[in-house]
Amino acid sequence: MNTVAWLGVVARRPRTVLTAVAVLTVVALLLCVNPLTREVRFHVDPSAEALLPAHDPGRAVLEQVRKTFGIDDPLIIAVRFEPTVYSADNLARIAKLADAFKQLPGVTEVHSLASAPNIKARDDEIDVTTFAEQAAADPSAVAHFAADIEANPLYRSTLVSRDDTTAAFALTVAELSPKDYLRQDFDRRVRAAVDEAGGATAVHLTGTLPVRAATSEALDRTLKRTVPAVFAVIAVLLLATFRSVVAAASALLSVAIALVWTVASAVLLDIQFNLVSAIVPPLVITIGLSYTIHLLAAHFLSRSLLPNARDSQRAEWVMRRISTGLSLSATTTVIGFLSLLLNPLPAVRGFALLATLGTLYVGALTHLFLPALLIALRCTRETPPIATRLFGRFAAVLAVFDLRYRRAIITAAAALIIVGFAAATRIRGGADFIASFGENVTERRDFEAIASAFNGANFVTVLIDARSPDALTQPRLIDAIDRFQDWLRAQPEVGSAVSYVDQLKLTHLALNNNDPLHFAVPNDDAAVKQVLLFASGDALNRLIDPQYRSAVISVRINVDGSQAIGDFLTRAEARAAELPAPLEARFTGSSVLATRAVEALAGGHLASIAIAVVAIAALLSLMFTSVKAGLVATVPNLVPIAVYFGTLGVLNIPLNPTTSLIACIVLGIAVNDTVHFLARFNADAREQGKEAGAVRSALTTVLRPITLATVCLCLGFLVFAASELNNLVQFGLLGAWTLFVAWIADMTLTPALGSRLRIVTLWDLLRLDLGRSPQHTIPLLSGLSMRQARLFALMSRLEKHPVGTRIIQEGDLSRDIYVVIDGSVEATVERHDERRVLSTMTRGAVMGEAGYFGQRRTASVDTTSPVRLLRFNSQDLERLRERYPSIAATVFRNLNRIQAERIARMTALIK
Amino acid sequence: MKAGRWLGVALLAVASAARADDATQKLLDCMRSNVPPSLQIKDVELTSTDRNGAERLLKGKVYASRADGLIRLLLRISRPRDLDGASYLMREGGADRKDEIFLYLPAIQRVRKISGASSDGSLLGTDFSYNDMKQLQAAFGDSRPVLEKPTTIGNRPVEVLRLQPAAGAAARYSRVLAYVDRQSCTALKAEFFEGKTLRKELTAPIDGLKRADGYWYLSELLMRDLKENTRTRLKVTGVIGSSDQLPSKLFDPTSFYRGS
Numbered sequence A: 001m002n003t004v005a006w007l008g009v010v011a012r013r014p015r016t017v018l019t020a021v022a023v024l025t026v027v028a029l030l031l032c033v034n035p036l037t038r039e040v041r042f043h044v045d046p047s048a049e050a051l052l053p054a055h056d057p058g059r060a061v062l063e064q065v066r067k068t069f070g071i072d073d074p075l076i077i078a079v080r081f082e083p084t085v086y087s088a089d090n091l092a093r094i095a096k097l098a099d100a101f102k103q104l105p106g107v108t109e110v111h112s113l114a115s116a117p118n119i120k121a122r123d124d125e126i127d128v129t130t131f132a133e134q135a136a137a138d139p140s141a142v143a144h145f146a147a148d149i150e151a152n153p154l155y156r157s158t159l160v161s162r163d164d165t166t167a168a169f170a171l172t173v174a175e176l177s178p179k180d181y182l183r184q185d186f187d188r189r190v191r192a193a194v195d196e197a198g199g200a201t202a203v204h205l206t207g208t209l210p211v212r213a214a215t216s217e218a219l220d221r222t223l224k225r226t227v228p229a230v231f232a233v234i235a236v237l238l239l240a241t242f243r244s245v246v247a248a249a250s251a252l253l254s255v256a257i258a259l260v261w262t263v264a265s266a267v268l269l270d271i272q273f274n275l276v277s278a279i280v281p282p283l284v285i286t287i288g289l290s291y292t293i294h295l296l297a298a299h300f301l302s303r304s305l306l307p308n309a310r311d312s313q314r315a316e317w318v319m320r321r322i323s324t325g326l327s328l329s330a331t332t333t334v335i336g337f338l339s340l341l342l343n344p345l346p347a348v349r350g351f352a353l354l355a356t357l358g359t360l361y362v363g364a365l366t367h368l369f370l371p372a373l374l375i376a377l378r379c380t381r382e383t384p385p386i387a388t389r390l391f392g393r394f395a396a397v398l399a400v401f402d403l404r405y406r407r408a409i410i411t412a413a414a415a416l417i418i419v420g421f422a423a424a425t426r427i428r429g430g431a432d433f434i435a436s437f438g439e440n441v442t443e444r445r446d447f448e449a450i451a452s453a454f455n456g457a458n459f460v461t462v463l464i465d466a467r468s469p470d471a472l473t474q475p476r477l478i479d480a481i482d483r484f485q486d487w488l489r490a491q492p493e494v495g496s497a498v499s500y501v502d503q504l505k506l507t508h509l510a511l512n513n514n515d516p517l518h519f520a521v522p523n524d525d526a527a528v529k530q531v532l533l534f535a536s537g538d539a540l541n542r543l544i545d546p547q548y549r550s551a552v553i554s555v556r557i558n559v560d561g562s563q564a565i566g567d568f569l570t571r572a573e574a575r576a577a578e579l580p581a582p583l584e585a586r587f588t589g590s591s592v593l594a595t596r597a598v599e600a601l602a603g604g605h606l607a608s609i610a611i612a613v614v615a616i617a618a619l620l621s622l623m624f625t626s627v628k629a630g631l632v633a634t635v636p637n638l639v640p641i642a643v644y645f646g647t648l649g650v651l652n653i654p655l656n657p658t659t660s661l662i663a664c665i666v667l668g669i670a671v672n673d674t675v676h677f678l679a680r681f682n683a684d685a686r687e688q689g690k691e692a693g694a695v696r697s698a699l700t701t702v703l704r705p706i707t708l709a710t711v712c713l714c715l716g717f718l719v720f721a722a723s724e725l726n727n728l729v730q731f732g733l734l735g736a737w738t739l740f741v742a743w744i745a746d747m748t749l750t751p752a753l754g755s756r757l758r759i760v761t762l763w764d765l766l767r768l769d770l771g772r773s774p775q776h777t778i779p780l781l782s783g784l785s786m787r788q789a790r791l792f793a794l795m796s797r798l799e800k801h802p803v804g805t806r807i808i809q810e811g812d813l814s815r816d817i818y819v820v821i822d823g824s825v826e827a828t829v830e831r832h833d834e835r836r837v838l839s840t841m842t843r844g845a846v847m848g849e850a851g852y853f854g855q856r857r858t859a860s861v862d863t864t865s866p867v868r869l870l871r872f873n874s875q876d877l878e879r880l881r882e883r884y885p886s887i888a889a890t891v892f893r894n895l896n897r898i899q900a901e902r903i904a905r906m907t908a909l910i911k
Numbered sequence B: 001m002k003a004g005r006w007l008g009v010a011l012l013a014v015a016s017a018a019r020a021d022d023a024t025q026k027l028l029d030c031m032r033s034n035v036p037p038s039l040q041i042k043d044v045e046l047t048s049t050d051r052n053g054a055e056r057l058l059k060g061k062v063y064a065s066r067a068d069g070l071i072r073l074l075l076r077i078s079r080p081r082d083l084d085g086a087s088y089l090m091r092e093g094g095a096d097r098k099d100e101i102f103l104y105l106p107a108i109q110r111v112r113k114i115s116g117a118s119s120d121g122s123l124l125g126t127d128f129s130y131n132d133m134k135q136l137q138a139a140f141g142d143s144r145p146v147l148e149k150p151t152t153i154g155n156r157p158v159e160v161l162r163l164q165p166a167a168g169a170a171a172r173y174s175r176v177l178a179y180v181d182r183q184s185c186t187a188l189k190a191e192f193f194e195g196k197t198l199r200k201e202l203t204a205p206i207d208g209l210k211r212a213d214g215y216w217y218l219s220e221l222l223m224r225d226l227k228e229n230t231r232t233r234l235k236v237t238g239v240i241g242s243s244d245q246l247p248s249k250l251f252d253p254t255s256f257y258r259g260s
Helices: A003-011 A014-032 A057-069 A088-102 A131-137 A139-151 A178-183 A186-197 A208-242 A245-268 A277-305 A311-342 A346-376 A388-404 A406-424 A442-454 A475-490 A500-511 A525-535 A562-576 A590-623 A627-650 A659-688 A691-722 A726-754 A762-767 A786-795 A874-883 A885-910 B003-015 B022-033 B130-142
Strands: A075-080 A107-111 A120-122 A125-127 A166-173 A202-206 A458-465 A494-498 A550-557 A584-588 A797-801 A806-808 A817-822 A825-831 A834-841 A860-863 A867-872 B038-049 B055-067 B070-079 B087-091 B100-105 B110-115 B146-153 B156-163 B175-181 B187-194 B197-203 B209-212 B215-218 B220-225 B230-238
Touching: A014 A245, A014 A311, A014 A346, A057 A458, A057 A550, A057 A584, A057 A590, A075 A088, A075 A186, A075 A208, A075 A442, A088 A107, A088 A131, A088 A139, A088 A166, A088 A186, A120 A500, A131 A139, A166 A442, A178 A186, A178 A208, A186 A202, A186 A208, A202 A208, A202 A442, A208 A245, A208 A277, A208 A442, A208 A691, A245 A277, A245 A346, A277 A311, A277 A346, A277 A659, A277 A691, A277 A726, A311 A346, A311 A590, A311 A659, A346 A659, A388 A406, A388 A691, A388 A726, A406 A627, A406 A726, A458 A562, A458 A590, A475 A494, A475 A500, A475 A525, A475 A550, A475 A562, A500 A525, A525 B100, A562 A584, A562 A590, A584 A590, A590 A627, A590 A659, A627 A659, A627 A726, A659 A691, A659 A726, A691 A726, A786 A874, A786 A885, A874 A885, B022 B146, B022 B156, B146 B175, B156 B187
Parallel strands: A125 B110
Antiparallel strands: A075 A166, A075 A202, A107 A166, A120 A125, A458 A550, A458 A584, A494 A550, A797 A867, A806 A860, A817 A867, A825 A834, A825 A860, B038 B055, B038 B230, B055 B070, B070 B087, B087 B100, B100 B110, B146 B156, B156 B175, B175 B187, B187 B197, B197 B220, B209 B215, B220 B230
16 A cells, blocks of 8 residues: 555544544553542753763763762752851851751761861860850850861861851762652751751752752753743744645644653653753754645635545645655654764763654654544634735745845855854854853852852862772872872862871871871871770771772862863863872762763764754655755755854854754755755646746745744744753753754755756655556656656656647647657648648657657647647757766667657658 | 670669669569679770771780779770770760760870760770760660560570660660570560661670589670671670779779780
8 A cells, every 4th residue: 555545544434533532642641640649751951960871981980989988969058157157056056056956858968167177186185075065065165166177188178168158068868869858848848957056147058959950940940931931932833824824723632642752752761851851842843734734725725725625635735745845754754853862971862762753743643643633623714824825925036136146155154164164163062051041049059159258169079989998098108199189289170179088197196295296197007906996986987998099189169160160170080180099099079970971972972963964964865866866955054053053153152052952953854844845845846847837836835834834943942042040041042043044045056056946856756656667658758767767757747638638749849859658649730721640659658759859740639538648859868868867878778769760660661 | 704794784873873673673683683893804806897888906915993883994905016006995974973984095105085985986996885874874874775675586585674764865876676585585686766766786695604613694795786787796805704803003093004
């Protein structure tokens, strides 16, 4: 069963289609939402880790750090006490707050002035009570705390801000997801505890957990807002365009069903919605609704063109009309998405898979379900499309412009491509982390306040691995780590760096009555072990493992964003490589993983774009059965890509996880317009036999739906501009801009390039009916394969004529040659008002070849039955020679043979 | 001193200061009767297992005595060799004085008195923290022991003793539950709670319950830190037995590090 017949069967069974879709949608809904608990089954994971592969080495290091040291990025609470933290009352409040914070959900540890021992050595006694305990026991001791903290590398700029006004609490929060954080109202409880303790003038929270929770909330809100917003915006557009509530509602329902299927697929495939895949739902809606515009245009056209046809006939006509364009559009869009499967990040691959499925769903539903729904809902009102005349006039002007300034347009496009890609060399990879929130968002303000007070709020963990037990008690290696730590502290990005070496030196100092000479690493391994044994406890276990085989340096950095962190990591890793064997340093932490994720994205996007371009060009070459035609169809789509990257370069916008996706997405979508134009142009050119006229008629036909679809897509993208997350705002604005550029290229460059191109689509090739074994029954096609015969036929013009039509008029000057495919014709001459029949010709007969050689027509030819003729001229043959030289050679040979036979026959007759 | 008695000593010492009802008092008396007036445990192994499953073995001797109801406890390390001689002395202060902790590290070659040990300070790197040892006493000393509903451990009936610090007391644990074997009056299990969270758990296998010289003791104890996912097994490998006399220098801060 060929495609057309299959569509006919579907068109005749609208109820079956509707029922099948309804059943599938119910199943999909059950997959999306648990009907008993009413809880959604899909998840939003806002972490940067979610972007990285499960077996990413960076994740493995982070897991190792978590497992060995029980540490993670802390949740930092900074409480401001003016004018200073250092008063007995404030220390008491800090102790009270530490107790209150310990009661918060998931909190396993609170590190603060209330828990940090302020080791004091006097005579032979070592006092290891905490700052808070010392303040409670002797309020006058508080006067020395500022100096004590300044002298202590573990506490300096960690427990109290540099201006002594803000106390920090580092909370270890275990097994609390961002969702739980929000559900438990963690932030409000912290602020309430601070209010209750009194004395504080400000409180700030930051850390991976609150930022992830905020991102999760923002993503949630973005999804909740963008999805209805895209629906609303496009519903208005559809209503304004088609002036039919039923049509608009049907289109929206189709897309909504596709969305449900897409989310259900995410649940089935266990793909989580993260910073990247959160784009999929609005993207599917946008693409889907742009498809429905083409279908609704065809639906209403069918009302005017086939007023007396049955519903099923019209549905079949609609399906057939959009079949080529929609299939090609969906295929190229899918190729754009699938090219992202090359990306090393599973999050991007998940996005690609989900977006591909979503596109296929909307394609299939638009193709099959929407026509059936329109029939079922009796969407029969005649709705003359709006602005047809306006678009028609514009198309005429555009066609003249495109043909007149063909060279200039092509030159300008080439220049844009060159300039765009040249400017693209200035693009830097990088993503803002906290700066992806707006300036007034609490989480960003808190982060910046803490970063300012404590010289940094991002954490990098350096895992030092010595590979054998007790190795890290060797003074030689400890000295090397100490020097590395000093180097780290000297870096402008570093606010603090602490390790077990600090703990070791401080304990050694205390055990030696605070003799400054002993603020040093003990001289031998045994002494190191004994000092560490004395210092052992949870605090030390956070810095070195009990086997003394691996340790961490906890580095607080005062920069944010992948570029600044990446620059620091590059230098730090180079310096770490100088550590003596067997020491090996690896960097990890949430900000490090996020930086790695961004770098991996930047590394993968160029390959994805290249693959997408090549794959789309190959597909177009296959579709248009010519490499040249494929390339011509691809070039207009390079312009928006070049302009997009040029825009990034000129505006200094970095490539980040979302902006790096735009090129592939837009490429996949923009090719649709090219395909729609070229398919229409091809059909018109064949029908009219003139490319110039075909440019105008094709533009007249496609300008309106393509423009409306582009408006629809741009509006869909622009909805993202209202997001709270700056990267999604960038995504929306840049996506809309690039689609607009693609529209301009398709309305100017594509006609300019295609105006001299006769293309044959694969669909044409498959559908063309030349009768049985044309290469055996039509002498002109002898020696050609079926495909070649069809190609030749499609490079020519296939005409249908009813009985009694004059095909050739004797005496005319015309260079067209005809081949009879079906039916019969009669060659006659009129002499002295007498009509003499020279011959009757049927399938395979060639006529008019004399005209081809510049002679006047020697006889008239009329149809004696309905006929199908293949008509071609010298230009067609020349085009054939250029595009398909082997077919042309065979046709020329056959033509010569036919001529030779005819001359031989004539000669025989004369004799 | 046997390992089980170590816990028992601590329990009993502080229990004496606590007020209790008749049933509780009866249980505490029973436990007390299990503790000889002077004790010595020799040759212990402390096997600490970290989060990654790696083990570290400390070998040493534990000496303990009870004078006037107050505990004197000395732990001296003999293995590994580079820790040989490291010693830890704890002297319970009683009602009038604070507890005292003394440390001797051979590398420093000086005795240091440690006051106000930080709550996370562990006993020589094991899961038995300084504070745990003190907490056992402090919790009992500052709190009222209450008998809860009895239960069973391995088919053995046990009394459940709940200890909660008095309001305002700076105790690490909000609650300690001790499961005391009804027959031997030894604690087969203890649970240490931080807030509502069970932070540490001390258990003793029932087959480790032994009797020597008429006194019950546990030859093996396992302390698990549920938060840190670490554990330390204390095993008594050789029991000298109880003795009426112990060299006083063992518990003297100026000489405890010199050996017996």
